[in-house]
Every structure is written in C-alpha cells, then in structure tokens.
Amino acid sequence: MTARPEGAHDGTKGLGLFLVPRTLDDGSVNGFYIRRLKDKLGTRTLASAEVDFVDAVAYQVGPLEDGFKNAVSLVLNTSRLLNAVACAGIMRRAYIEAAHYACHRDAFGHAIAKYPLVQEAIADLYSEAVAATASSFFIAHLLDKIETGQANENEEQLYRLLVNINKYITSIRGTEMVHRAIEVLGGNGAIESFSILPRLYRDLVVLESWEGTHNVLCVQVLRDMQRYHIHLPLFAFVDTKLAQIESEVLQDDVAVVYKASDRLKKTILNMEERDDSMYAQAHIRRIVDDMAHLAQATLLLIESEWELQQRMDTFKPIATTYFINRHLRPNYDPMQDEDYLTRLAQFVDLV
Ligand SMILES: Cc1cc2nc3c(=O)[nH]c(=O)nc-3n(C[C@H](O)[C@H](O)[C@H](O)COP(=O)(O)OP(=O)(O)OC[C@H]3O[C@@H](n4cnc5c(N)ncnc54)[C@H](O)[C@@H]3O)c2cc1C
Structure with a gap:
C-alpha cells in the first residue's frame, strides 16, 4: 500500500x-x-x-x-493486465453458458439456437471472447519479454499503450457480452440460482471501474501520445504484422484493417494539428476505441494465419471476419451481406 x-x-x-x-x-x-x-x-x-x-x-x-512510481508500474500495469484476463475469461464463460443453453432450450417448436437472432448473440459473444483473449495474452507475452530483459524500446512502449487500451475495451465488452448472454437465457438469465451470469454481470461493473476508470485510462493514453508519441509503435506493429500475412482467405480482411489503420493515422494527425487540449479530451475515447479494434483485429489475423499454416481445423478466420465487419469495415451492413446467415449458423455449430 x-x-x-x-x-x-x-x-x-x-x-x-x-x-x-x-x-x-x-x-x-x-x-x-x-x-x-x-x-x-x-x-x-x-x-x-x-x-x-x-x-x-x-x-x-x-x-x-519512488513509492508512487513503483506502485503504478509494479501494481497497476500488472493489475490492468490481470483485469483484462478476467474479462476475457468471463466473456468465454458467458459464451459457453449462452451457447449451451441455446442448444437445449426449445421455444416455439425449435431449439432457440435455430433462430438467427439468437445465433447473432452467440456470434457476438464468441468473437468478442476470442478478441479479448488474443489481445490480453499478447500483452502477457510482451510483459514476459519486458520482465526477462528481451524487449526493445518499441515493445516497452507498445505494452504501456496496449495495457491501458486493453483494460478499457475488455471491461466494456465484458459487460456488454454478459448482458447479451443474459438475454439468451430469457427469464432464467435474471435468476441468480440458475446460472452464474447475474453474478458475472455485477462483477463486471467493478472490473470496469477499479484499476482505472475508462476516462482516466483514455486521458492517460492521450497524455502518453502527446508526450511520447506512443501510438507510433502500435501503427508500426500493425503494418509489419499485416504485411506478413500470406493466407489467401485472409487478404480481404487484411485490406480492411490496413485502411482502418490509415484512417486512424489521419484522425490522430488532425487532432495533433488542432493543438486543442479540450478537443483532444472530448474525442480521445473514440480514438482509443479504434486503436483497440485495430490491435485486436491484427492479433486475430495473426492467430488465424498461424492456425491455417498449422492446417488446424480452425474457426478463427470466420470469427475474425465477423469481428472486423462489426468494428472496422466502413459502412458494413449485414443486410447486404449474402454470407451473413451462413456465417451466423456456423457459430452455433461450434457448440
Ligand atoms: C470494489 C473496489 C475495490 C477497490 N480496491 C482498491 C484497492 O485495493 N486499492 C486501491 O488503491 N483502490 C481500490 N479501489 C479504488 C478504485 O481503483 C477507484 O475507485 C477507481 O480507480 C476510480 O477512482 P475514484 O473512485 O476516485 O473515481 P474518480 O476519480 O472520482 O472518478 C469519477 C468519475 O470521473 C471520471 N474522471 C476522473 N478524472 C477524469 C478526467 N481527468 N477526465 C475525464 N473523466 C475523469 C472517472 O472516469 C469517473 O467516471 C477499489 C474500488 C472498488 C470499487
């Protein structure tokens, strides 16, 4: 203390x-x-x-x-990673609870997993859970490198940026996803003695707040961007990793993420040129959202590429496309996507 x-x-x-x-x-x-x-x-x-x-x-x-400095670097940075791992784990649990319930609950003559609106909830849950797992374990990998003296300066900066961004996004998505899972369980979703979801929902409110509230994390990211240009190692990481992805089936998603990266670079440049602190504070949360999605999409693509190269029977590319469509593809409209229903049904087939 x-x-x-x-x-x-x-x-x-x-x-x-x-x-x-x-x-x-x-x-x-x-x-x-x-x-x-x-x-x-x-x-x-x-x-x-x-x-x-x-x-x-x-x-x-x-x-x-050095007491405060040590507390922040030793305790907060580690706690913010552990907080995110907890959120990723909770999202995975929420997905399992909802997906299994959907396969076994009959309503109006069918298992509810047959209904596209339920399938969409399961797809949201699965894709957000794998995205949170990808980003949190990548950050754990960076911390391993830092603690064993193997990280370079860029990786140390990347860690500093991502640990804050990831704590923010995983706790926000965690609450949304547990809420989504509660919806799948219908009335049972609100019953504390039926499933763990109500307890996880209550826990998530605390996970959103302790170890840094959303706004406090965002203004810290803004300060770090202004002082150390800490966003540059993220863009370098994204561009380098995207360039290494070779699988044909991933190229469309890679192109979307490249363009998202370019848009975000321009947005940040505009913000810097305005040189207006109140303007920057008002909009930093939107920029942090975009940075989080950019990092998570890139990490999902890296995982998809690896699993394809290992010739694994992998579902990761489909979940990655779903995630990128949800967060990064400009003007994406599921109503115009002819593959949407087929893709949704595949998430339920996983169970
Ligand atoms: C169950 C629980 C256990 C906890 N355990 C510990 C513990 O063991 N050790 C410990 O040290 N702390 C602990 N905390 C404290 C926790 O870390 C803080 O409550 C949390 O960081 C928020 O700080 P605060 O309560 O002072 O809120 P405030 O800083 O007062 O924030 C209130 C609101 O203002 C916003 N805000 C604040 N500053 C800005 C800004 N510059 N720009 C925009 N918005 C801003 C915040 O985002 C928030 O929405 C615990 C909290 C809880 C709920």
Whole structure:
C-alpha cells in the first residue's frame, strides 16, 4: 500500500510504497482495525473494507520518493493486465453458458439456437471472447519479454499503450457480452440460482471501474501520445504484422484493417494539428476505441494465419471476419451481406 510519511511532500511525490504483513513474526495480528465492510454491487466474495492502521509494522518497498512510481508500474500495469484476463475469461464463460443453453432450450417448436437472432448473440459473444483473449495474452507475452530483459524500446512502449487500451475495451465488452448472454437465457438469465451470469454481470461493473476508470485510462493514453508519441509503435506493429500475412482467405480482411489503420493515422494527425487540449479530451475515447479494434483485429489475423499454416481445423478466420465487419469495415451492413446467415449458423455449430 502507499502512505505518506510525516513531513513528506504533498502530492504523489510524497507517497512511499509499503508491504504490510497481516501477521507478525510472533504470530500476533498486525496493527490494523476494520471499521466496516463495504456493501458492494460486485466482487462480493472479495471483501473490501475501511481499515485503520495503528502502530502497524510496514516494510518499505524501494526508495520512499519512488513509492508512487513503483506502485503504478509494479501494481497497476500488472493489475490492468490481470483485469483484462478476467474479462476475457468471463466473456468465454458467458459464451459457453449462452451457447449451451441455446442448444437445449426449445421455444416455439425449435431449439432457440435455430433462430438467427439468437445465433447473432452467440456470434457476438464468441468473437468478442476470442478478441479479448488474443489481445490480453499478447500483452502477457510482451510483459514476459519486458520482465526477462528481451524487449526493445518499441515493445516497452507498445505494452504501456496496449495495457491501458486493453483494460478499457475488455471491461466494456465484458459487460456488454454478459448482458447479451443474459438475454439468451430469457427469464432464467435474471435468476441468480440458475446460472452464474447475474453474478458475472455485477462483477463486471467493478472490473470496469477499479484499476482505472475508462476516462482516466483514455486521458492517460492521450497524455502518453502527446508526450511520447506512443501510438507510433502500435501503427508500426500493425503494418509489419499485416504485411506478413500470406493466407489467401485472409487478404480481404487484411485490406480492411490496413485502411482502418490509415484512417486512424489521419484522425490522430488532425487532432495533433488542432493543438486543442479540450478537443483532444472530448474525442480521445473514440480514438482509443479504434486503436483497440485495430490491435485486436491484427492479433486475430495473426492467430488465424498461424492456425491455417498449422492446417488446424480452425474457426478463427470466420470469427475474425465477423469481428472486423462489426468494428472496422466502413459502412458494413449485414443486410447486404449474402454470407451473413451462413456465417451466423456456423457459430452455433461450434457448440
Ligand atoms: C470494489 C473496489 C475495490 C477497490 N480496491 C482498491 C484497492 O485495493 N486499492 C486501491 O488503491 N483502490 C481500490 N479501489 C479504488 C478504485 O481503483 C477507484 O475507485 C477507481 O480507480 C476510480 O477512482 P475514484 O473512485 O476516485 O473515481 P474518480 O476519480 O472520482 O472518478 C469519477 C468519475 O470521473 C471520471 N474522471 C476522473 N478524472 C477524469 C478526467 N481527468 N477526465 C475525464 N473523466 C475523469 C472517472 O472516469 C469517473 O467516471 C477499489 C474500488 C472498488 C470499487
């Protein structure tokens, strides 16, 4: 935890970082007292409390003046990744709950999985779950490289950018997708004793907020873009990886993502040229949405390419196309897409 020693600076500079053990060497409980537990909407199995520390033993972690910096880099960056992994896992669970229910629930004479509107919900759930998994595990891979001294400066910057963007997008999509799964379960979706979905829905509200709210993450990304041009390594990564994709079946999607990347570069350039802080803050969330979709689409294409090269019986390219159509293909209209119904039915066949 962070705490301000007596006489230290105001602001974050005066915060030291400390490890506070629960029990002391002689087995007695350290000096902390719980005023009250919080009555929370979500994460209720993990207690949150107001705590007073009185004569508590604490061990200083690193130099006092670096306390806040260390807390942010050691705790927040890791927690933001773990938060995203939790959201990806919850989306996967929501997909499994909804898809299985849809195959076994009959309404109006058929399993509801036969109805295109239900299939569309399952397709949304599956494609968002694989996108969140792709981005979160790529970030875990980058962190591995950083922690073992194998990352270059660009990869360190890419991590710094993506860990914030990914925390933002996975928690937003997580809430949307659990809600979508609840819809598939109809009335049962609202029953706490029927499935885990109501609990996951409540937990997601907390996952959206702690470790950085959406706006706070977005303004941090904006600051990093202005100070360090941290978006440039993302564009370099996207362009390099897209150029390496050879599979014929992926080329149409690759072209869409290239164009999305170009559009976003121009949007950011326009924002920089205006040099207006309030304008940039007002629009940064839209830019972060686009950056998140660009990164996730590129990572899904890389995974699709690898699975095709391994001659796996892979569904990833279909899920990738669905994701890219949803988020990046300009003016995409499912009503004009002759393959739409066939594609939807394939998501249910996966179950
Ligand atoms: C269950 C739970 C457990 C928690 N556990 C811990 C813990 O163990 N340790 C810990 O340190 N913290 C913990 N937190 C705190 C949590 O990280 C913060 O609540 C969260 O980061 C939001 O900060 P805040 O509550 O101060 O909101 P505020 O910063 O007051 O934000 C309120 C609103 O204003 C917006 N906002 C704020 N600044 C800006 C800006 N510059 N531009 C635009 N919008 C802005 C926010 O996005 C938000 O919508 C926990 C929170 C919860 C709910």
